[in-house]
Amino acid sequence: MTPIVSIIMGSTSDLPVMEKACQFFEEMEIPFEVNALSAHRTPAEVSDFARKAQGRGIRVIIAGAGMAAALPGVIAAETALPVIGVPIKGSVLEGLDATFAIMQMPPGIPVATVAINGAQNAAILAMQILAQSDDNLMQKLVNYKQGLKKKIVKANEDLAKLEYKFKV
Numbered sequence: 001m002t003p004i005v006s007i008i009m010g011s012t013s014d015l016p017v018m019e020k021a022c023q024f025f026e027e028m029e030i031p032f033e034v035n036a037l038s039a040h041r042t043p044a045e046v047s048d049f050a051r052k053a054q055g056r057g058i059r060v061i062i063a064g065a066g067m068a069a070a071l072p073g074v075i076a077a078e079t080a081l082p083v084i085g086v087p088i089k090g091s092v093l094e095g096l097d098a099t100f101a102i103m104q105m106p107p108g109i110p111v112a113t114v115a116i117n118g119a120q121n122a123a124i125l126a127m128q129i130l131a132q133s134d135d136n137l138m139q140k141l142v143n144y145k146q147g148l149k150k151k152i153v154k155a156n157e158d159l160a161k162l163e164y165k166f167k168v
Contacts, residue, residue, distance in 0.1 A: 021123035050078030069098035
């Protein structure tokens with residue numbers, strides 16, 4: 001099985017956040033890979049990874065990074081593949097520094113950006129990109145979204161059953 005999504009993080013300390021993307025792809029049966037690469041500590045490896053990703057069958061890259069968060073932008077500079085950046089909370093600025101670093105890319109080097117620690121949404125966005133050319137993935141996505149709706153309907157049914165003296 002060849003991965004079609006690559007999940008990259010600046011270090012394994014980001015795994016608790018990025019694991020949400022892994023779990024989503026596992027649930028949706030989307031082949032993926034996971035690696036740690038640092039834009040500052042392993043710049044040659046990051047460049048090599050980004051330049052070769054498409055040739056290896058990768059179709060979307062999710063890159064999580066904290067603090068200066070250079071990783072998603074460096075990858076985007078070296079590939080034509082869509083890159084989704086996940087700002088990681090962890091510095092004294094609570095992830096805002098990473099968010100701004102990922103969002104403020106120069107013209108021609110876009111990086112889609114999700115919420116701080118938003119790896120699950122990054123995975124969903126990656127699936128939405130992939131589903132544009134895959135009817136099976138599109139149906140899984142539709143089913144997933146319907147499941148979200150059902151959870152809220154069920155939650156409201158449960159809330160309606162709560163009994164309080166002043167609840168009307």
